[in-house]
Amino acid sequence: MSEPRDNSDVPGEPELVRAAQRGDRGAFARLYESYAPVVHGVLIAHARASEVRDLVHDVFVSALRNLERLDEPAHFGAWLCRIARNRARDDHKRMRPELGLVHEPARVSVEDHGDAELAARVLRALRDLPEAYRETLALRLVEGLSGPQIADRTGMTPGSVRVNLCRGMKLLRERLGELEVPR
Amino acid sequence: MNDGRDEEYLWDKSGVPDAELARIERLLGRYRFASASARAPWSARSARPRWILGFALVAAAVLAVAVLWRAERAGLRASYAVAGLESVERARAGDALATRAGETAVLTIASLGSVTLEPHSRLRVEDTGARVHKLFLERGALRASIFARPEEFQVDTPSGLSIDLGCEYTLAVEDDGSSRVRVETGRVAFAAAGRRVIVPAGAEMRATRRDGPSVPVRVAADAQLVAAIRRLEFAEPPEPADVRRVLDSDWREESVSIWHLFVQARSATTRREMYAVLAKLYPRPEGAREAFSDVERALAADQAALDLWRSSVERDWH
Numbered sequence: 001m002s003e004p005r006d007n008s009d010v011p012g013e014p015e016l017v018r019a020a021q022r023g024d025r026g027a028f029a030r031l032y033e034s035y036a037p038v039v040h041g042v043l044i045a046h047a048r049a050s051e052v053r054d055l056v057h058d059v060f061v062s063a064l065r066n067l068e069r070l071d072e073p074a075h076f077g078a079w080l081c082r083i084a085r086n087r088a089r090d091d092h093k094r095m096r097p098e099l100g101l102v103h104e105p106a107r108v109s110v111e112d113h114g115d116a117e118l119a120a121r122v123l124r125a126l127r128d129l130p131e132a133y134r135e136t137l138a139l140r141l142v143e144g145l146s147g148p149q150i151a152d153r154t155g156m157t158p159g160s161v162r163v164n165l166c167r168g169m170k171l172l173r174e175r176l177g178e179l180e181v182p183r
Numbered sequence: 184m185n186d187g188r189d190e191e192y193l194w195d196k197s198g199v200p201d202a203e204l205a206r207i208e209r210l211l212g213r214y215r216f217a218s219a220s221a222r223a224p225w226s227a228r229s230a231r232p233r234w235i236l237g238f239a240l241v242a243a244a245v246l247a248v249a250v251l252w253r254a255e256r257a258g259l260r261a262s263y264a265v266a267g268l269e270s271v272e273r274a275r276a277g278d279a280l281a282t283r284a285g286e287t288a289v290l291t292i293a294s295l296g297s298v299t300l301e302p303h304s305r306l307r308v309e310d311t312g313a314r315v316h317k318l319f320l321e322r323g324a325l326r327a328s329i330f331a332r333p334e335e336f337q338v339d340t341p342s343g344l345s346i347d348l349g350c351e352y353t354l355a356v357e358d359d360g361s362s363r364v365r366v367e368t369g370r371v372a373f374a375a376a377g378r379r380v381i382v383p384a385g386a387e388m389r390a391t392r393r394d395g396p397s398v399p400v401r402v403a404a405d406a407q408l409v410a411a412i413r414r415l416e417f418a419e420p421p422e423p424a425d426v427r428r429v430l431d432s433d434w435r436e437e438s439v440s441i442w443h444l445f446v447q448a449r450s451a452t453t454r455r456e457m458y459a460v461l462a463k464l465y466p467r468p469e470g471a472r473e474a475f476s477d478v479e480r481a482l483a484a485d486q487a488a489l490d491l492w493r494s495s496v497e498r499d500w501h
Contacts, residue, residue, distance in 0.1 A: 029333050033333075144487045148195065
């Protein structure tokens, strides 16, 4: 991943982090609301979809417990993404490999079950990409964030995000072609 | 494949993606983050080959052992201590507690905090799980003081679900099933009927079975302003005097109401007026300027873009 970018240009956020460090639960709740989709996007790039919801909570609990150790509030987003990445790796080690075969539960109705299977295959293809590509693409294609939003929230430079999106998408298209996923 | 077009669309969503990219985006969008109240259900499955069925059975057996083990552990903390009621010392999932006139009961919610059940109230414990603690307030009032992960503590009511985002608040349920939330510190989300509002400290909100949660208002707001906000939420078309009253208020101070009117007022006219106020006060987030470049786009903005802009607005919510 790229080096974290200083997020001090986002007005008010460092203050929010400082308030949360002082024990302001409301401030932490606002950070949760703002960053939960980002954490979710990073996690889903690594962990099983059925586990991600619970892992999001675990990441924020860990963040709450360790928030006072964060020296630079402007790096909150990058710091949180690191926690999410580590938590996903821990979870991956804990899970037996064969459980990876379990169906990924997308939010679907019975009628579009076929699409659900396809969505699970596309998600698996995305997760097989190199880490930087898969995380950035997950934030863009799963969570619906734009490139500038991803840069703001993760601490990556806009240039890195743009490159990751472009190269990652090219690779994903190739992988989907190799898997013969209907396109 | 069109790398150049990919690059611009992926970067800022400008232009139109090719059919393949659009489909990938639609398929993966199914996994998008949703709040706890909208947790993804397991989908129904079609018939599968026998080996998959066999594998599933083995996996289910392994899972059952794991669940039993976890259930045993969870059993140690599967009830809440109750103080103030003569005949009840602990409450488990499924138990109902009722207070009479002049009587209060205090539930200790694991290590998260406490809930005080006010006189003449009735409460049911729904879930004492390791991840979610959930009560159902049938009637009366409770006061919650909770230190927990956001969304870990929830109280359902006949008119919607209140979700703790880390705070102290009171919740009351009237005889007709309508609810009222008043927040002292932190924030509460209230969700029902496809709507979700955020009630910050110093604000209150009412919800009815029919309409779900209403626009939150400051507890200390002028009564006539509150009345105007309540009318504006549903009026179509809005009364110009009501719009004027909101426009004449202290915008930052009333930003919680202005934001929610922008998001959920029935009238597009009202939403446009509120957008104009918000656009003057709060810079559109760098990552979502396109989504809020004009009022029509703003009115059609997706949830992620709205959340991003709201994070700027809510800095004025105390």
